[in-house]
Amino acid sequence: xxxxKRLTHLKQLEAESIHILREVAAEFSNPVMMYSVGKDSSxxxxxxxxxxxxxxLPFPLLHVDTLWKFKEMIEFRDQRVKxxxxxxxxxxxxxxxxxxxxxxxxGSKVHTDVMKTEALKQALNAxxxxxxxxGARRDEEKSRAKERIFSFRDKHHRWDPKNQRPExxxxxxxxxxxxESVRVFPIxxxxxxxxxxxxxxEGIPIPSLYFAKEQEVVEMDGVKILVDDERMPEELRxxxxxxxxxxxxxxxxxxxxxxxxxxxxxxxxxxxMLLSTSSEREGRLIDKDQEGAMELKKIExxx
Amino acid sequence: xxxxxxxxxxxxxxxxxxLTCGSVDDxxxxxxxxxxxxxxxxxxxxxxxxxxxxxxxxTTGEKIDMALLVDGLQSEREQGITxxxxxxxxxxxxxxxxxxxxxxxxxxxxxxxxxxSTADVAIILIDARKGILTQTRRHSFxxxxxxxxxxxxxxxxxxxxxxxxxxxxxxxKAYGALADELGIKNTYYIxxxxxxxDNVVDKSTKTPWFTGKPLLGLLDSMxxxxxxxxxxxxxxxxxxxxxxxxFRGFCGTIAAGSVKVGDEITVLPSGKxxxxxxxxxxxxxxxxxxxxxxxxxxxxMAVTITTEDEVDISRGDMIVHTKNLPTVSNALKVMLVWxxxxxxxxxxxxxxxxxxxxxxxxFEHINYKIDVNTYERTEVTSLELNDIASCKMLLTRPIAAxxxxxNKETGSFIVVDRISNNTVGAGMIVGVxxxxxxxxxxxxxxxxxxxxxxxxxxxxxxxxxxCKEI
Numbered sequence: 001x002x003x004x005k006r007l008t009h010l011k012q013l014e015a016e017s018i019h020i021l022r023e024v025a026a027e028f029s030n031p032v033m034m035y036s037v038g039k040d041s042s043x044x045x046x047x048x049x050x051x052x053x054x055x056x057l058p059f060p061l062l063h064v065d066t067l068w069k070f071k072e073m074i075e076f077r078d079q080r081v082k083x084x085x086x087x088x089x090x091x092x093x094x095x096x097x098x099x100x101x102x103x104x105x106x107g108s109k110v111h112t113d114v115m116k117t118e119a120l121k122q123a124l125n126a127x128x129x130x131x132x133x134x135g136a137r138r139d140e141e142k143s144r145a146k147e148r149i150f151s152f153r154d155k156h157h158r159w160d161p162k163n164q165r166p167e168x169x170x171x172x173x174x175x176x177x178x179x180e181s182v183r184v185f186p187i188x189x190x191x192x193x194x195x196x197x198x199x200x201x202e203g204i205p206i207p208s209l210y211f212a213k214e215q216e217v218v219e220m221d222g223v224k225i226l227v228d229d230e231r232m233p234e235e236l237r238x239x240x241x242x243x244x245x246x247x248x249x250x251x252x253x254x255x256x257x258x259x260x261x262x263x264x265x266x267x268x269x270x271x272x273m274l275l276s277t278s279s280e281r282e283g284r285l286i287d288k289d290q291e292g293a294m295e296l297k298k299i300e301x302x303x
Numbered sequence: 304x305x306x307x308x309x310x311x312x313x314x315x316x317x318x319x320x321x322l323t324c325g326s327v328d329d330x331x332x333x334x335x336x337x338x339x340x341x342x343x344x345x346x347x348x349x350x351x352x353x354x355x356x357x358x359x360x361x362t363t364g365e366k367i368d369m370a371l372l373v374d375g376l377q378s379e380r381e382q383g384i385t386x387x388x389x390x391x392x393x394x395x396x397x398x399x400x401x402x403x404x405x406x407x408x409x410x411x412x413x414x415x416x417x418x419x420s421t422a423d424v425a426i427i428l429i430d431a432r433k434g435i436l437t438q439t440r441r442h443s444f445x446x447x448x449x450x451x452x453x454x455x456x457x458x459x460x461x462x463x464x465x466x467x468x469x470x471x472x473x474x475x476k477a478y479g480a481l482a483d484e485l486g487i488k489n490t491y492y493i494x495x496x497x498x499x500x501d502n503v504v505d506k507s508t509k510t511p512w513f514t515g516k517p518l519l520g521l522l523d524s525m526x527x528x529x530x531x532x533x534x535x536x537x538x539x540x541x542x543x544x545x546x547x548x549x550f551r552g553f554c555g556t557i558a559a560g561s562v563k564v565g566d567e568i569t570v571l572p573s574g575k576x577x578x579x580x581x582x583x584x585x586x587x588x589x590x591x592x593x594x595x596x597x598x599x600x601x602x603x604m605a606v607t608i609t610t611e612d613e614v615d616i617s618r619g620d621m622i623v624h625t626k627n628l629p630t631v632s633n634a635l636k637v638m639l640v641w642x643x644x645x646x647x648x649x650x651x652x653x654x655x656x657x658x659x660x661x662x663x664x665x666f667e668h669i670n671y672k673i674d675v676n677t678y679e680r681t682e683v684t685s686l687e688l689n690d691i692a693s694c695k696m697l698l699t700r701p702i703a704a705x706x707x708x709x710n711k712e713t714g715s716f717i718v719v720d721r722i723s724n725n726t727v728g729a730g731m732i733v734g735v736x737x738x739x740x741x742x743x744x745x746x747x748x749x750x751x752x753x754x755x756x757x758x759x760x761x762x763x764x765x766x767x768x769x770c771k772e773i
Contacts, residue, residue, distance in 0.1 A: 006317055007603065008314060008315055008316060008317065009316045009317060009318035009398070009399040010316075011604075012318050014585070014586050014605075015585070015586065015603050015604055015605040016603075018556075018586075019541070019605050022541050022542040022555075022605070023541065023659075025542055026541055026618050026659070046590075049588065049590065051554070051585055051605070052554075053583065053588040053593045053594070054546060054593045054594050055545075055546030055550075056546065083590075084590070138389075138390045138392070145390055145404075146387050146389045146390075161387070162387075164387065165725055165726045166414070166416075166417045166642050166717075166726045167417060167726070168417050168420040168421075168715070168717055168726075168729045169420045169421060169712070169715045170421075170556070170712070171657070171715065171716065171717045173656065173717060173719055173724070173726045175654065175719050175724035177724065188390070189390065189401055191394070193394065194399070197313060197314070200310065201314060202589070203589075267307055267310060268306070270306060270310065271306040271309075274309075
């Protein structure tokens with residue numbers, strides 16, 4: 001008899017995530033992995049590459065493009081496809097495009113409803129995916145803390161928080177009827193710090209927007225917004241100032257706040273994070289629309 | 304702070320999962336809120352949100368209601384109770400912690416069992432004024448049923464009993480007797496006040512008579528490693544990776560023991576043997592090196608194994624060391640927790656998912672139902688929501704059966720309703736029932752290719768016959 005060898009917390013989390021990804025590939029006939037280009041997606045992609053090596057990924061990646069993402073995100077995404085050779089499906093809501101939906105004109109709620117939640121439903125219906133792998137973490141937001149790793153969705157992609165399947169040990173119930181689906185969250189148990197540490201240790205590529213640079217930003221509702229293109233209203237653009245900023249999360253540029261920072265390396269980012277007194281979602285405008293905003297969005301089908 | 308040194312240290316952190324048992328009245332959410340707040344896991348914006356919510360729903364008057372930091376869903380906030388399992392995270396110098404926060408109400412036993420299933424440690428909250436209550440007995444029973452080896456008894460609200468040592472000793476003695484009755488191995492006792500933070504993170508000056516560590520210090524330093532036998536290798540095959548004709552790897556998470564290249568292995572239930580040719584540890588794979596291999600791997604690594612010979616291995620099979628075979632049987636004695644509104648019906652077919660295998664099975668007999676409060680055993684013929692019972696389970700195919708006591712990963716299973724697809728029960732294997740132990744020989748029966756083809760033909764074309772796969 002010997003004493004149990006214990007894996008470090010990151011190695012344990014990594015093994016758990018790989019287990020979850022393989023369970024999806026084994027049990028579902030048409031899975032897809034959400035890819036939002038951010039740091040969590042980058043980690044998920046990295047884990048999936050590990051889980052199925054030496055083979056290619058057994059499922060495609062899906063990017064719901066709201067058409068308001070930072071320019072660099074799209075370039076980064078296309079470069080990753082080239083480097084790693086995975087299948088990528090990109091979808092934007094054609095109705096939203098026809099209506100010329102803009103977060104500046106229509107506000108964050110309408111924009112998110114049409115270009116994110118609706119677009120996601122369209123893409124999922126079109127793909128008829130029975131399992132949708134997402135990068136949500138339980139430490140992100142209170143309603144996420146209660147979500148299962150294999151989270152059941154009805155035919156209308158709706159989540160019923162009061163009627164979730166019990167989830168025990170690492171035995172996941174993957175049984176569904178035709179038309180229903182599950183959302184699967186392989187990095188549920190990772191925290192923001194775990195993600196950054198893992199990116200650092202494994203050398204995972206991430207967009208440079210996460211690192212501090214001198215950028216043109218404007219103040220909007222008390223949040224610093226990057227002047228990413230000329231679609232930002234003229235009167236706002238006129239107020240732009242150059243500042244050293246970086247982003248803690250990436251999304252639609254008019255809805256994602258920058259923070260003042262001098263962190264240009266991963267250790268500096270981690271140090272800043274450890275000393276930070278605000279959560280990473282603070283810079284996200286969509287969570288504040290109403291109290292319990294995330295819970296409502298999730299019930300409606302948002303990730 | 305030297306960040307590079309900090310990162311070095313944190314690379315080698317361990318992980319501990321714990322469960323908190325108690326009701327809102329015991330100050331459970333307050334305790335968790337306090338641990339998160341004092342370990343700086345609560346950010347200013349979250350605190351501000353809790354502050355604004357405190358005015359709306361809070362129950363602590365002027366103070367910020369710590370419970371609101373953790374009570375997640377809006378519906379819960381309105382009702383003022385925690386209705387589901389929530390997972391929280393924090394870290395110290397040595398460890399990352401995952402808290403399974405579960406409700407204490409009786410009707411939610413199901414959630415506690417769920418939270419307990421992955422926990423290394425349980426914290427049982429006891430109100431110092433009230434001592435051991437029925438719910439303490441219930442929580443302790445579930446903790447022991449789910450095989451949690453370490454129990455921290457948090458004697459809370461010490462501020463309301465003037466931090467009385469006598470009170471503390473009285474509860475400690477009473478709980479010690481309960482732990483003995485249930486066979487709980489390791490117990491630890493802490494007098495604390497979650498509301499004011501006494502003995503949560505820092506040692507309280509109000510309990511000079513207490514010589515132990517405060518809660519966080521205890522969790523940080525507790526030895527939770529288990530003795531393992533490397534030869535007890537258990538590898539539930541999860542996924543067959545076959546990108547091309549030259550590569551055929553069997554993916555899975557090692558459930559117990561360890562494996563080396565060259566080891567003689569047996570595939571169960573077929574009984575076929577071969578040798579390990581190579582091991583790929585998923586963790587070692589990088590973008591640049593997609594074919595990294597390792598000589599040895601152990602639990603709980605997620606690996607891919609290739610074999611010397613082309614043997615028929617598929618998802619749901621269990622690979623073990625040839626020199627150390629587990630019992631194979633289709634008749635098992637189990638402890639079953641029923642989790643559905645619809646009662647369990649004897650003889651009805653359910654899907655039993657154990658590790659990576661899904662086998663149809665039924666419960667043939669209920670030996671006894673056990674009362675979680677009094678531990679009394681009664682004879683029943685069906686099980687209701689939250690009932691816990693010893694049952695005889697009959698599977699349509701034999702599986703390699705370890706007892707839950709021996710191995711949690713391979714001794715546990717969930718019960719899935721074949722119509723609703725809900726998880727309706729959770730079970731733990733106690734052992735093999737005697738009468739059917741000889742069904743083990745079935746597993747060694749081999750079929751010719753023609754027999755296999757016939758079997759496949761029937762399964763493909765006449766699914767209504769419900770023919771078993773051979």
